[in-house]
Amino acid sequence: MTDCLLSARGIAKSFDQNRVLHGVDFDISAGQVVALLGENGAGKSTFVNILSGALPRDGGTIVWSGAETVFRDTRSALDAGIIHIHQELSLISSLSVMENLFIGDYMTGKSGIIDRKALAAKARELLARVGAAHIDPRVEAGSLSTAEQQIVEIAKALARNARLLILDEPTASLTPHEAEALFAIVRDLRAHGVAIIFISHRFDEVFAISDRVVVLRDGRVVGDRPVAETTRAGIIADMTGRAFTFDALDKPAIAADAPIRLKAEAIADKGRVGPVSFALREGEILGIFGLVGAGRTELLELLCGIRPLAAGTIVRPDGIVPTNSTEAWQSGLALLPEGRKTNGILPSLSLAENVAVAKRQKSGGILDLGVEKSLFARFRDALGIVSEGPEQPIRRLSGGNQQKVIFARCLASEPEILFLDEPTHGVDVRTKADIYKQIQDLAKKGMSVIFVSSELPEVLALASTVMVLSRGRQTLLAPNQGLTENDVLTAAFAQA
């Protein structure tokens, strides 16, 4: 390929003894969107990190614009026009939005002095281009919502005159609506000749915007085809190494006389969420849908006692209503929080620790570390956690595998009610299926589940009851029988 913008050959990478990439070959031309797919831990993030100079490579060559190049650091890659939006958002929260947009040089030119007016004007222009004119460029980036931050990241790429844009799971925390806005920008960039590498676990998106699909498995390229020649099943087979069908999930009906585990009566916090009312029965799976920012996380926090209740009552059969997270776990609740990196993992602790930590709060005395290790082993097998062993610090795992460990933490405490906030965030298809299956099995055994998701198909596939929040108000609560995507979306956009 002579018209290649970037051509990588034989890229290899190991972390200590762990070989993560085994000679990856990859090409991309200007104006092309290439989807990079693979299971959790396949090496997608590692590979693109090497392309953008964020990680050094152990072997292989990269030809950029016709010349062999080594990007020693992100700076040189950025200067060449390679913009990488990382899997974990990377805005500097204490700097203003406009400073983030032009981070590093702040349009200072030679003088080195920042012209704040000019900076703000240019920032407004960029934000308008990505359809986010409502964001004030002078506010701190940390005060923006996740979705807004994601948009600022995209605007940042525009500011740099990207030639190659790498998007590592950009839609994982976006609702379909917001994702669509993002795709519009991506298409526009493609039309302007920008090459785009797109990593996602959502097939619809892949088919919607990419030209080519490259599949990684265990650090090797196992498929590289134009999107027209691929099928969903084919990609999944490439990714997992076997044919794989996504079983339709049967949703067990909840008996009307099943005991009530938790009842919320017009609960609300200080102004952002509520009133919300529902009753959760044994074995019920309540799926909560809503746009990002609808207040779903807050609702879970209210229910778990992490956020003070301003109005309404929560009733549980044993009468225990937790007022903090410790009491919540002790009283049989388990929470998988949103934001794996900031709220979920204990980064330098071992996998076994990360699993055992919550269960431990119920016990005391001298711990048996052997038991904790075998606890981890059990979930490693059940959830297919790819790791070097129970002693490995969790920060060394790929994002999806980290998510599985946190899921294991919840299950290990054997909760009565399981609260899951975006449980499949950044999780590959097979694992998703594993997690769905686990949830269903547990529900059949009588566990009740409340989960928040921004993926509508997921909500409809898994929930026995669906709740929709719109701007903190409950706009739908119905059994998941005959509900259509349209019904749910209508409720989500309702101006309650």
Add this chain to the structure above:
Amino acid sequence: QEVALSEGAKAVGGAVAAQGAAPKPLRLAVLSFQGSSFWEAADKGIAAAAEYLKPLNTTVDYIQLGTGLTAEVMVAGIDGALTKQYDGIAAVPIFDGTVAKVNEVVAEGVPFVSFIADSAEKSNRNVSIGMLAYDAGAKAGEFIAKQTGGKGKIAVITGYLGAAQHDARMNGALDLLKKSYPDITIVGPFECKDDDATAYSQATDIMTSNPDLSIIYVTAGGSEAAAKAVRDSKATGKVGVVGYDDLPEKQQYKDGGEILALIDQAPARQAFDSIVMLHNMIAFGATYPADIAVDAPVALGKGAKT
């Protein structure tokens, strides 16, 4: 027959002469601190003693304890000296916390001489040479009373509150003034932690808030800084500084009239004498009084009333 004092010995003001060469080789340990010109002066005395005794079959090892003046450091140093089986030890056991250790030394039959500053609580040391801090304070008090005619206002800047030596000097003066000169008003004490810059600021502020001040009494480090403050406030002749240790850096303020008097400890001479005494005690069984009070010579500045 006494061995004549060497030039070096005379230079540090040494007064005790050796009674001859030791019949068998002797090893003496000296423990002292570092970190200021005061200790530097003591070092000179130790070096002079080492040089003087070398031909007399006595080796003097100087164990430097560094800049952290604490009881634990001194105790650890003495422990080290015991471990190394010296025949005698001379040290500056300034803190009460050293008493038990010094008693242990003596109980083991190792002669112990203290110089410059002994602990306030008396230990069983064989000889203590030094100026009694409390008495020196009283002497300073007398001098202050004389300068002010027994009335007026004086301020006190001390080194570390809780440091025995500093407190003793402070109280020696204050007790006397309070008892015998009720017309004298006392301001402070202020703690400067031996920091010149702090002493300077405190002296400045004291003069600001006490226009009728006549003396600043500095019990430890910082007397030259206080003198500089007097000079900078153009209060020379009106406010005088009384402090300790006649060190070279203070000369200009003695000449300038800001420093009225410095009570000197002659650290070099004390160090020298104590080591030679130790030599005489061990080699020849010489005996000395348990307490040898070194007279505290007062070095007067130009502005002092005589």
Add this chain to the structure above:
Amino acid sequence: MTAANVVRFVRTRREATVLAMLVLVFLGLTFASEFFLTGRNLSNVARQISVVGIVALGQALVIIAGGIDLSVGSVIGLSAVTGAIVSATTGMPSLGIAGAIGIGMAIGFANGVLITKLRINPFITTLGTLSIARGAALLITNGNPQRFDNWAAFLGYGKIGGLPVQFILLVALTIIVWLFATRTRWGRNVYAVGDNARAARLAGIDVARTRILVFTVSGSLAGLGGLLLGGMLTNANPNLGLGYELDVIAAVILGGVALSGGRGSIGGVVIGAALIGLLRNAFVLLNVSGYWQTITIGLVVILAVGADSLNRRSEED
């Protein structure tokens, strides 16, 4: 500013609580001591806060960048004696100034290199250089103070138009450092590095250089601080600046800089230094007993930062 604006300012800016406290102490002193509001005393106070203030400016940059510099106190001592010795031996006071600031700069640079290249934690690195610099100052002087009374010392004790030169330097440096921190590329990078070093690196910021820069600035300003203190006393004592690091860090944190990095304003730092200086002045003017001075300083530090935290409790973890 309307009243609402004032309330908003107090609630959102960390330095506001300390500013309020400063005003309170100021007013309190005005009533409590007739000598407080005299030109002479105010000029003294201005001088007394200058060195801590100047050194705190550099420390603030270091802390904003996510580090800490414990070596500043020792650098003050080493720079003072170096300045004195260099000007005495060469007979050129200007070289003395260069020497004092230069040695501070060198130590700051060394701190930065050790921290970024050898990846040693800033706390431990500067704890190490704290020891080394103090030892070196004592070693080259043998513990003896060095006479320092040429024109270079004028910076320390001189006055221009009634204002201490030290204070004029503090004001000028505050403006310069403030401009640097808010209006220059390097300055903004300091915040970025302190807030999220990884993200800063991924955004193409040279994290190592930024860190080396702030440590070098901190060392240089500590060097200047040593020069000023030595000059003020016309006598450079190797023990100068002993324990200053804690005062300086307290001033920085009182001024609203977050120890976790990424946040803080330069103006606040000077307010913090001023509060500490004013308290020290108050102790002498009001003849507060020595023991209570120590206790009061501790209480004020906790109170000021505590009041600020309570004020904005909703935030974070």
Add this chain to the structure above:
Amino acid sequence: MTAANVVRFVRTRREATVLAMLVLVFLGLTFASEFFLTGRNLSNVARQISVVGIVALGQALVIIAGGIDLSVGSVIGLSAVTGAIVSATTGMPSLGIAGAIGIGMAIGFANGVLITKLRINPFITTLGTLSIARGAALLITNGNPQRFDNWAAFLGYGKIGGLPVQFILLVALTIIVWLFATRTRWGRNVYAVGDNARAARLAGIDVARTRILVFTVSGSLAGLGGLLLGGMLTNANPNLGLGYELDVIAAVILGGVALSGGRGSIGGVVIGAALIGLLRNAFVLLNVSGYWQTITIGLVVILAVGADSLNRRSEED
């Protein structure tokens, strides 16, 4: 252990580099001084490292939990005088022991409460209590050292079977704290809290209580340290422990505890304390000049931590 295992250990455990250094210094001293390897000297060294070691155990927990406790030095002083005064006035040495440890515990608890409830940064809180505790120690004694020579003081200077009681306490406490840190729920929670407080809270850990606990332990152990130091000297001086916080923190970091929290081993801390103690002993045995002592300590601290960092450079940010 095979050679490969040894290499692996050295490469993965932070404390290994310092242990290697300790062994080197030990061997070096054995050759350099005939007096080093005598029972008497080793017993002295054992005693000299005990107080720093014991206080460092508590400090290690605090730092692992993501905090820092600067007040320990002052707590040593306050506890020592409290112990002495209480046993003197009540005539009951056992009450003196309780008083010394109790006051340390109380200050530690106060630190914890201020930090968690008022959300004041640990650095600034304990900087405040550092001042307050020292002031209080001076105030209650009026600056005077207190005689302390009843049987309670035996803990400080006594020996059992040739071993200093202090050292026996150090060993016992090390084992207890190690068990606590590795084998109990609260101990493991300390690591989790220091690693990621938000995640720990969401996982059901009572973060505030965990933090209060570690500060209370640190205060109590500093209280015990004061008792031992006062007992050893049979004299409790209100200035005891001045500046110990830096030695203690250095020992903890030398021992491989990460200042950023979440990581570190208890055994390493004792190794760190032992290295510092051994160096001090070497200075006395080898007649090292006073100024070089200061420089050497600084160099060793940087070297030990630096060698360790170089050893494992690949990791992080």
